Amino acid sequence: MSTPTLPARRRRAAPAAGTTPGTSQGPPPRRRAALLPTAALLLGALYCLLPVAWVLVASTKSGTELFSTFTFLPGSGLGDNLADLDAYRDGIYWRWMGNSALYAGLGAVLSTMVSAVSGYALAIYRFRGREAVFNVLLAGVLMPPVILAIPQYLLMAKADMTDSYLSVLLPLILSPYGVYLGRIYAQAAVPMELVEAGRMDGAGEWRIFLRVGVPMMSPGLVTIFLFQFVAIWNNFLLPYIMLSDDTKFPMTVGLFTLLAQGSSTPALYTLVITGALLAIVPLIALFLVVQRFWSLDLLSGAVKS
Amino acid sequence: MPRTRREANGRRRPYGARSAPYGFLAPAVVLFALFFALPVGYALWLSLHKVDVEGLGLGRNARTEVWAGLSNYTAALTDAELGQGALRVLGYGAIVVPVMLGLALLFALLLDTERVRARAFSRLTIFLPYAIPGVVAALLWGFLYLPDVSPFHHVLGRLGLPRPDLLDGGPLFLSLANIAVWGGTGFNMIVIYTSLRSIPAEVYEAAKLDGATPLQIALRIKIPMVVPSLVLTFFFSVIATLQVFSEPTTLKPLTNGISTTWSPLMKVYNDAFVAGNVHAASATAVVLAAATFALSFALLRASNSRAKQQGSR
Numbered sequence: 019m020s021t022p023t024l025p026a027r028r029r030r031a032a033p034a035a036g037t038t039p040g041t042s043q044g045p046p047p048r049r050r051a052a053l054l055p056t057a058a059l060l061l062g063a064l065y066c067l068l069p070v071a072w073v074l075v076a077s078t079k080s081g082t083e084l085f086s087t088f089t090f091l092p093g094s095g096l097g098d099n100l101a102d103l104d105a106y107r108d109g110i111y112w113r114w115m116g117n118s119a120l121y122a123g124l125g126a127v128l129s130t131m132v133s134a135v136s137g138y139a140l141a142i143y144r145f146r147g148r149e150a151v152f153n154v155l156l157a158g159v160l161m162p163p164v165i166l167a168i169p170q171y172l173l174m175a176k177a178d179m180t181d182s183y184l185s186v187l188l189p190l191i192l193s194p195y196g197v198y199l200g201r202i203y204a205q206a207a208v209p210m211e212l213v214e215a216g217r218m219d220g221a222g223e224w225r226i227f228l229r230v231g232v233p234m235m236s237p238g239l240v241t242i243f244l245f246q247f248v249a250i251w252n253n254f255l256l257p258y259i260m261l262s263d264d265t266k267f268p269m270t271v272g273l274f275t276l277l278a279q280g281s282s283t284p285a286l287y288t289l290v291i292t293g294a295l296l297a298i299v300p301l302i303a304l305f306l307v308v309q310r311f312w313s314l315d316l317l318s319g320a321v322k323s
Numbered sequence: 324m325p326r327t328r329r330e331a332n333g334r335r336r337p338y339g340a341r342s343a344p345y346g347f348l349a350p351a352v353v354l355f356a357l358f359f360a361l362p363v364g365y366a367l368w369l370s371l372h373k374v375d376v377e378g379l380g381l382g383r384n385a386r387t388e389v390w391a392g393l394s395n396y397t398a399a400l401t402d403a404e405l406g407q408g409a410l411r412v413l414g415y416g417a418i419v420v421p422v423m424l425g426l427a428l429l430f431a432l433l434l435d436t437e438r439v440r441a442r443a444f445s446r447l448t449i450f451l452p453y454a455i456p457g458v459v460a461a462l463l464w465g466f467l468y469l470p471d472v473s474p475f476h477h478v479l480g481r482l483g484l485p486r487p488d489l490l491d492g493g494p495l496f497l498s499l500a501n502i503a504v505w506g507g508t509g510f511n512m513i514v515i516y517t518s519l520r521s522i523p524a525e526v527y528e529a530a531k532l533d534g535a536t537p538l539q540i541a542l543r544i545k546i547p548m549v550v551p552s553l554v555l556t557f558f559f560s561v562i563a564t565l566q567v568f569s570e571p572t573t574l575k576p577l578t579n580g581i582s583t584t585w586s587p588l589m590k591v592y593n594d595a596f597v598a599g600n601v602h603a604a605s606a607t608a609v610v611l612a613a614a615t616f617a618l619s620f621a622l623l624r625a626s627n628s629r630a631k632q633q634g635s636r
Contacts, residue, residue: 052438059433059445062426066449066505069463072474076466089467089474132350139347143340151348158359160619162566164588165612168595168604169362169369192354223343252456254569259596270458274573277462281576291466294459301454305447314450318514318552320521 070298077295081288099292111293113265114272115300118251121186121268126246128191133242137200138231142213152201158194163255171259185260186268190250196242199319203238204231206321241316244308251301269297369605370395395606405607408587411496415586416564418500419507424556426504427511428549432541434512435519446516450509457506461573464502465490469577491580502570507563511556518552519545558622565615568592587611 072089079093087093103111140152170189174180208231216226232239254270261267264275273293280286373391399405430449434442452460466472468489479486489498522545530540568588575581583597584590587607595604 051440055433055436056440063445063448085471135347136351139344143344145344162612165608166362169365189358223339254458270456278576298455305454314513315517318517320517
C-alpha cells in the first residue's frame, strides 16, 4: 500500500539556494529541454491517441468509404452516420447513453456518500471492531466479480428484480476501494481538534460529519465520485448478465450487441463506429472539465496537503 | 488499537459519540452483507450441489437440488477446456503485465525527469484511455485489426509485405494484450509517478553531489524507492488479467479465433447462462477466486517482507 506521507515534500518547490560549494553561483544558465525524454513521452501520447484519432476519422465515412478508402482519410458521411444512428430502432442509442448516465451518475453519487460516511467513521472514531470491519470491507477488493456475478444474478432473480434498473445499480453502490480512499482522505484532511470543537459546541455527530467532515474531505470525494463514475460507466459484466431488455442497456452492452449484429450485416459497422465516438466524448469532456477540481495523484491514495 | 472500555467511559463524551460509528457504517455493512457476503455464501452452496433430474425432467418436482460433495470441483479441475483457458490467460498475462508495468514505470520516470517538456499534456493523454470503457477500447482496436479497415494492413500492403491476421493464432494474443496495455498503462503510471514525487529532495541532492547521472539516479534510487507501488500495481494487474472478459468477448464477433471459452471467465459465463449449469459454473468461479486469493496473499506477503526489509514505518 502506498502510505500517504504528510506533508509530502515537493522537491521542485524549493530548489537549494546556489550556495553549494563547487557549483556556479548566480542564476542557472537557460536550461535546455530534455529532448529524448520529451520525444518518448510524446510517442506514448501518440499511441494513446491513435484509436481515438481513428474513430474521429472513421465516423465521417460512409459504409462503402469505410472499406474502400485509406483509414486515415476523412470521408463524407458524418451527417448521414449520425442520422442513421439517431434513426436506428427509434433512437435506442440515446436511450443507452441516458441509461449509462443514470447508472454511472446515480451510482457514483450513492457510492461516494457511502464511501464518505464509512471512511469518515473508520478514520475518526476508535471503536470495537474497527479494524475487523475495515479489513472485511477491503477484502471485497479482492473478490473477483465472477464469483459474485452468478449468485448476484440468481439472488436478484429470487427477489424478482433481474432485468431492472436496480439490479445494475444496487450491487455497485458499495465500493471497497471507495471506502479505502474515504478513510485515507478523512485521516489526512479532518483534524480531530475540529471534531472535538464541534462536540464542545454541542453539535451531534452527524452534524459534525456534514459540517466539518464533508467540506474538508471534498477534494477526495470528487476523486471518489469520478473513480466510481468511470468504473460504472465502463462496467460491462454486471449489466450484460443482469439485463435482457435492451431498453435498459447501458451504452457498453448496447454497443456490444450492435457489433455482434454487425458481424452479419456490415452496414451496422458505421453505426458502431459513430456510436463508439459518441460514447467516448462525454467522458473525455468530463475529464477535461473536472481536471481543475481533482488531482490525478489522489487516485492512487496519495494525499498531499 | 481500540481503547479499553474504562478509558472510553472515563472520558466525557456527548451522547451518541460512541454509537455514531456503528450508525455511520450501517449502510456499508448492509450493502456488504447483501451484495458481497450473501452471494459468496450462495456461490459456495451452489458449488456443492447439483440438480438431480427424475425421469424426463418435466413436472414440478422432477428437478431437485441434491448434495454433490466435491464432484463439481473435481469436474472443474479436470476440465480440459478450463485448463486451456487458464493457459491462454497466463500466456496473455505474461505479455500484458510486464509490458504494461514496464511502460508505466518508464513513462513515470520520464515525467519525473527534469527539463522534460509537454509534461501535463503527456500525463493527461497517456491517462486518457482509463476513461474509455474496455468494450469501446476493444471495439476501436478491433476495427484497427480488421483486415479490410486496418491502417496497418494498408501500410503493409503498400510496402508489399505479408499481412498477418491480427485476430487469430499467435498475433491474437498480442492484439488482445495491446488493448489491455493501452487501457491500463496510464492508471499505473499515475500510481508510480505519485510515489516518485514523494521521494524527499535531499536524496537527489546527495546523489548529485556524488556525481550521479540522471540515469544512475533513476536506476539506483528512484526504482528501488517505488518498489512498493510497483508491487501494488503488479498485484492489481495480475488480478485484472486473470479476470479478462469484456475484451475477448467484444472481439469475438469479428473473428473465429476466439471461442466462447477463450478465457476462464468466459467459460464461467457460458456454463452459467448458455449451458444453464449454475452449479458447475459456481465451482469454476470458486476455483478461480481461490487461485486469485492464493496469488494475492503470496504477493502481499512478498511485498510486506520487502517493506520490512526497507524499514519503512
